[in-house]
Amino acid sequence: MRTQVVIIGSGPAGLLLGQLLHRAGIDTIILERRSRAYVEGRIRAGVLEQGTVDLLVEAGVGARLKAEGLVHTGFDICIDGTRHRIDLEGLTGGKTVTVYGQTEVTKDLINARVASGAPLIFEAENATLHDVESDRPRVTYETDGETHTVECTAIAGCDGFHGISRQSIPDSVLRTYERAYPFGWLGILADVPPVSHELIYATHPDGFALASMRSETRSRYYIQCPLDTDVADWPDERLWDVLKTRFGADAAATLRTGPSIEKSVAPLRSFVAEPMRHGRLFLAGDAAHIVPPTGAKGLNLAAADVRILSWALIDLFKAGSTAGIDGYSAACLARVWKVQRFSWWFSTQLHRFDTEPEFERRVHRAELDYLLESDSAQKTLAENYVGLPFVDPRGVA
Numbered sequence: 220m221r222t223q224v225v226i227i228g229s230g231p232a233g234l235l236l237g238q239l240l241h242r243a244g245i246d247t248i249i250l251e252r253r254s255r256a257y258v259e260g261r262i263r264a265g266v267l268e269q270g271t272v273d274l275l276v277e278a279g280v281g282a283r284l285k286a287e288g289l290v291h292t293g294f295d296i297c298i299d300g301t302r303h304r305i306d307l308e309g310l311t312g313g314k315t316v317t318v319y320g321q322t323e324v325t326k327d328l329i330n331a332r333v334a335s336g337a338p339l340i341f342e343a344e345n346a347t348l349h350d351v352e353s354d355r356p357r358v359t360y361e362t363d364g365e366t367h368t369v370e371c372t373a374i375a376g377c378d379g380f381h382g383i384s385r386q387s388i389p390d391s392v393l394r395t396y397e398r399a400y401p402f403g404w405l406g407i408l409a410d411v412p413p414v415s416h417e418l419i420y421a422t423h424p425d426g427f428a429l430a431s432m433r434s435e436t437r438s439r440y441y442i443q444c445p446l447d448t449d450v451a452d453w454p455d456e457r458l459w460d461v462l463k464t465r466f467g468a469d470a471a472a473t474l475r476t477g478p479s480i481e482k483s484v485a486p487l488r489s490f491v492a493e494p495m496r497h498g499r500l501f502l503a504g505d506a507a508h509i510v511p512p513t514g515a516k517g518l519n520l521a522a523a524d525v526r527i528l529s530w531a532l533i534d535l536f537k538a539g540s541t542a543g544i545d546g547y548s549a550a551c552l553a554r555v556w557k558v559q560r561f562s563w564w565f566s567t568q569l570h571r572f573d574t575e576p577e578f579e580r581r582v583h584r585a586e587l588d589y590l591l592e593s594d595s596a597q598k599t600l601a602e603n604y605v606g607l608p609f610v611d612p613r614g615v616a
């Protein structure tokens with residue numbers, strides 16, 4: 220078998236890349252280890268930057284997002300029970316974010332892929348990359364015990380943090396940078412109306428909490444929890460009680476509770492792999508970087524990589540130019556590190572660190588007080604939250 224680009228992984232990064240390349244007339248095969256039901260059932264974050272929305276619309280998968288996504292012009296920061304609004308729209312000269320679950324983005328992309336007839340192979344086992352340093356790399360994989368070989372011109376490693384693509388970059392070349400946080404998030408999804416029409420990021424002496432949503436009738440909440448938290452120890456009632464404490468009396472009075480549809484614990488981690496390109500292998504999304512979820516940058520950063528990678532590959536296949544692929548890693552990493560900085564900062568401000576010395580604790584509190592008083596500090600938060608401007612490495616604004 221031969222194709223132009225083999226895409227490993229059908230998360231949002233792989234699917235969106237497949238869609239953009241398909242529309243540009245470039246052939247791709249997407250290989251996914253899991254089943255379609257598994258991929259479509261994964262619950263992930265749900266805040267899209269304007270640039271991500273624009274890219275999904277450009278890719279032809281924006282119809283349901285535009286119809287069902289909730290445009291948010293601000294969010295609240297709640298400090299020890301008192302809420303303060305961050306006016307995203309006012310602080311950024313009119314920019315907003317859209318609340319639309321990553322699960323829905325994934326479903327829309329899978330539907331578009333299936334409708335296009337382009338190959339998307341689920342339950343593809345043992346995907347293995349060969350000759351990535353040559354101009355004719357290959358990928359082998361298995362379905363139903365049979366081995367298949369695909370020859371190609373480029374491989375996109377969109378297989379997430381636990382994928383295999385990154386391992387094809389030799390140790391002598393690959394550098395990784397990591398920060399693990401000493402806590403996780405315990406999340407609950409429930410069919411109850413959200414406590415507020417906007418998100419609430421809360422910091423409290425007991426720890427962080429977040430009130431988010433998927434729709435006007437479906438809420439998503441999180442609390443900071445120890446890393447060894449077992450969901451079995453968290454019946455719904457216990458979780459609702461903690462949320463009420465962390466959001467303060469006003470929110471507690473209106474917070475609607477109900478049975479959970481999903482409950483899970485996720486660790487917080489910052490991670491970057493450099494370079495994002497080795498030979499004809501291009502990493503994109505979680506395969507190359509992880510951000511802690513505070514600020515919901517994971518999917519947005521994956522979309523930013525894919526935007527740059529689609530340009531680079533279109534340049535390669537349509538204009539025969541290697542300028543795009545040569546600049547790919549640097550162009551992505553310039554954004555990646557700024558988004559890492561923001562996600563780390565926002566996480567650090569809002570979580571409780573048990574071992575934080577008292578001096579740092581006071582400085583930390585002063586930084587939050589400063590944020591609430593300073594228009595400049597709020598502008599910095601807002602411009603990062605809605606998404607940094609996009610610099611087109613081809614020189615086009």
Ligand code: APR
Binds near residue numbers: 258
């Ligand atoms: N072979 C084929 N597919 C694989 C392999 C493999 N060896 N290993 C992993 N995969 C698949 C996973 O099953 C998953 O469907 O790759 C996909 C990676 O998808 P994501 O983890 O969703 O990563 P990505 O597409 O980069 O999405 C960006 O943004 O909000 C964040 O972490 C969140 O997933 C999100 C990410």
Ligand code: PHB
Binds near residue numbers: 266431439512513515
């Ligand atoms: C979510 O809705 O899952 C969500 C929203 C905002 C975040 C993180 C997660 O910062």
